[in-house]
Amino acid sequence: MNDMRVLERDVDTDAIKIAARGVQVFYGDNHAIKDVDVDIQDKTVTAFIGPSGCGKSTFLRCLNRMNDTIDICRVEGNIHIDGEDIYDRRVDPVQLRAKVGMVFQKPNPFPKSIYDNVAYGPRIHGLAKNKAALDDIVESALRRAAIWDEVKDRLSAPGTGLSGGQQQRLCIARAVATEPEVLLMDEPCSALDPIATAQVEELIDELRQNYSVVIVTHSMQQAARVSQKTAFFHLGNLVEYGETGTIFTNPEDSRTESYITGRIG
């Protein structure tokens, strides 16, 4: 029966990067995600919106198996990235995470220099043959994160000494330095001021050229500004998923409408 459903809903497989089917997540006895199916397209920004505690961050963390680091967490169902089941026993979650980068809610640069922060991933995965190659990777990552001009003169300064917005862009640079295919962002702007938020949003739009970006956000304006697809979660259910324009102007489900008009939240 499960297979039937997969076939039924597998549409337009060329452009689909991540396909999730029947995903259930339990934290101990708490049923946090209930039977979620979703297809996330390549080179698209997909926004997860929903009230606090609706499971959107939990679902995001399933996509790179970050939930594995939590002892009491249990994931059921299938998630395929490029057709490969990431919860298959043969898949190494460590390698998966190199392919599916993640940016967190609070900027979390390591207590190292700016250079070492960005070089961390490439060094672990042996992406650079020599110092010059590593320099190139660091520079291009910092450029892609639109922070190169601000830090190029102080690459050896500690990453923790930057401002909040700079720190978050440094974390994005750190994530893109490992050349991921998917970039997961968990409320990346919630700790930032409006100017830094605008910079990061602009950056997200640029990142769409190369990556499939999934962003969890509390701000519906932000979802409307940066995303092409939007998924609305409520109480662990995926209520509605579609074109961002459609979700915000003409939602099908009454709960989606209530949320975007501010009646539930």
Added chain:
Amino acid sequence: MALGLTGYVIVAVLLLTVTAFFMARGRANVSAGGDIRLLHSLPNYYGYNAAMFTAVPALGVFAIWMLAQPLMIENSVFKLIPEQMVSEGSSRGLVMSDVRRVAEGLDIAVERGALTAEEANSIRTEFRDVREILGDVGVALGSNVEAEVLYAAQEYRSRSASGTFGMTIVVLGLALIGAAASLFVTNADFRARNTVERGALVLLILAASLAILTTVGIVLSMLFETFNFFRMHPWTDFFFGGSWAPNFRGNSDLSILPLLWGTLYISIIALLVAVPIGLFAAIYLSEYAGPKVRSAAKPLLEILAGIPTIVYGLFALLTVGPALVSVFGRGEEGLLGVEWMSGATAVLTAGLVMGIMLIPFVSSLSDDIINAVPQAMRDGSFGLGATHSETIRQVVLPAALPGIVGAVLLAASRAIGETMIVVLGAGAIAKFSLNPLEAMTTITTRIVSQLTGDTDFASPETLVAFALGLTLFVLTLGLNVLALYIVRKYREQYE
């Protein structure tokens, strides 16, 4: 007479305090007409306020008086004793202890009815054998009571009695004045709560400053004796000399350097044992162990910290030492067939056991510090595709490093100051040697041996203990300050 006058004074003050509490509370209630909402503070605060003013000044003066009175009386009574009595091969302390003993004897004699109070004050050695009278009531004296001593003892008694009487008046008076004054100010508008709060604050400050003053006192007494030592012994020999050879007939070599070498050598071995094991244990407990293992293993590890160091010392002497000898010693019969180690006491023995003692110290502190590294750091590293051990090596440990260094320094200062393990396990030979299988000695061991035994307290051989102690104190203080500075600097990073 079961309590004595001073006992009755305390009971009286406590009774007054309780009475003042209830009277002030009642008065406050009355002044508000029974409606406690009209009072500035809850009725109990008025009671506490009155109790505080009754008890605190009275008991404070009582305590100071009890400390000061014997000193002042001894000083004044000592002047009554002729000079030559003191100089005849005895000291002021000895004569005064005679005086006190005779005075106590007279007290007991009066109590038992062997003498009347009149007689006790007027008795003279010329007419009666005081030693015999006192002997009859159970106070044995070493020699016949001399006239001057008896006279001084009688003076001592009478001055003590009048002093105690004066104290009774003053203390009870203060308690009464305090009670009356606090009752007088008790009315609905009086801010009793604020006064009580301030009183509590003063109490806390007193407790804190007492702790600090005691430390200062200890340091000062050490300093004083150390100066005495350096007056008798050249400081150049102490700090820069090459050997430690105390000789109780004088002319000793008293250099700290061989002892310092032994201390540092043993401490380094202890840290070489404790730091890797403790740190790895901390990493396992904080990063890998599940909650069940953690809740069982952590207390177990900390039990090691609760073992008295003398037990570790016995362990060193009876278990570790012989075990090492069976490996490195005994010639043909030994495990390695070598004859490198002759006795159980050696640097290695003490160092190993001290290292075991320090494991929980290092692991517990490091565990706290590793746990203080924000989870966001680990998530960030995992999110980049790092494995658990890469995350620990490259992110968690560097972030925790300053704190871990602080923990190691604290452990080092414990090791340097440790006494019992080295007394039993390290041996008693002061020398410069690199061989860890030889017996050596440490600063703490020498302090113990210089101060135990029948020695003159005014010789450099004894007083050197204070100089050693002060050096040790400066050393561990320096390490502790450095450690605290590093730990604190690290803490600020994540706040």
